[in-house]
Amino acid sequence: MTRPGPQGGDARIPVRQVAQKVDWQQAQADVITDPGELLALLRLDAADLPAALRAAADFPLRVPRAYAARMQAGDAHDPLLRQVLTSPEELAPTPGYDTDPLAEADHTPVPGILHKYHGRVLLVVTGACAVHCRYCFRRHFPYQSHLPTAARLDEALAWLAGHTDIEEVILSGGDPLSLSDRRLLDLLARLAAIPHLRRLRIHSRLPVVIPGRMTPTLVSALGDARWDSVLVLHANHAQELTASLAAEVRALQQQGVTVLNQAVLLRGVNDSLVAQEALSQALFRHGILPYYLHQLDRVAGAAHFSVPDDQARSLHQALRHRLPGYLVPRLVREVAGDLSKTPL
Numbered sequence: 001m002t003r004p005g006p007q008g009g010d011a012r013i014p015v016r017q018v019a020q021k022v023d024w025q026q027a028q029a030d031v032i033t034d035p036g037e038l039l040a041l042l043r044l045d046a047a048d049l050p051a052a053l054r055a056a057a058d059f060p061l062r063v064p065r066a067y068a069a070r071m072q073a074g075d076a077h078d079p080l081l082r083q084v085l086t087s088p089e090e091l092a093p094t095p096g097y098d099t100d101p102l103a104e105a106d107h108t109p110v111p112g113i114l115h116k117y118h119g120r121v122l123l124v125v126t127g128a129c130a131v132h133c134r135y136c137f138r139r140h141f142p143y144q145s146h147l148p149t150a151a152r153l154d155e156a157l158a159w160l161a162g163h164t165d166i167e168e169v170i171l172s173g174g175d176p177l178s179l180s181d182r183r184l185l186d187l188l189a190r191l192a193a194i195p196h197l198r199r200l201r202i203h204s205r206l207p208v209v210i211p212g213r214m215t216p217t218l219v220s221a222l223g224d225a226r227w228d229s230v231l232v233l234h235a236n237h238a239q240e241l242t243a244s245l246a247a248e249v250r251a252l253q254q255q256g257v258t259v260l261n262q263a264v265l266l267r268g269v270n271d272s273l274v275a276q277e278a279l280s281q282a283l284f285r286h287g288i289l290p291y292y293l294h295q296l297d298r299v300a301g302a303a304h305f306s307v308p309d310d311q312a313r314s315l316h317q318a319l320r321h322r323l324p325g326y327l328v329p330r331l332v333r334e335v336a337g338d339l340s341k342t343p344l
């Protein structure tokens, strides 16, 4: 059967509807939250479903459909699936794994601001994420007491205005790019009015998991000459990167925005030389430079992702022997009380 093309005389298929791209906000709302649905979509055995459901009760499963589409059906060990599927391993008690492994509560001068390092602060602008990563060190973060109500945001911005030693604001969360462009532009305008802020940084996984997030409005806001802007993406595996992301990164670069990546070293996802080399190569092809490779934070429920330090070091050394220096991320861990990320 032939169907009329976009220029066809038959008007039964509205051309605009056919051509319309899925809006990123729609993609962010229409996510998979039921472990059973994800397993069925990938044609996987549901034997672990009861435990997966129990693990989801604490920190729900949340997977954008575009991200699920990049998983290999039938592969229970798919590296993307492993990052997001709730698992019985999360429920095992693990001594030494804590709900606030970074003692972030000690570095909060006002709600929403995390100040640990010289000259730069994290500004927590939302608790929401497009995807829930099972290894996330913020899975127990008390977002409720940090959420940016209008009054709290006023207080955080007043704190920033009063601290002239802060040169760089890092929008964080949650995922800051889960906010609408309108809210982000409002926030950027208010930050831009604080004269001692010189650099704007955004830490986000959203453009990796939902294609189309870098809208032209947002790209030009980040390219604003008021700032030196940096976008630090979070991709852990080469299979996560898409042609859409490459195009969005190019658009950012044309506006002078620096685009970097941070990954987390995860057992069963990217703890091999092959996976790390492929990630660095793929990042570069997408216009992104590797920045950090983080050793997992010891957060309760994520112990099954951890890679021993010895193994992490030898993997990193092997990577240095394989790739040009600019494609080797810095292997670091966060140590509560240290004045920077700590090299391993």
Ligand SMILES: *Cc1c(COP(=O)(O)O)cnc(C)c1O
Residues within 6 Å of the ligand: 114, 115, 116, 117, 120, 121, 122, 170, 340, 341
């Ligand atoms: C990781 C982090 C930063 C950024 O560190 P860089 O080394 O500049 O990338 C800033 N503030 C806090 C609280 C952090 O955890």
Ligand code: SF4
Residues within 6 Å of the ligand: 128, 129, 130, 131, 132, 133, 136, 137, 138, 173, 174, 175, 205, 234
């Ligand atoms: S996107 Fe980042 S903050 Fe959100 S769940 Fe994943 S790792 Fe955590």
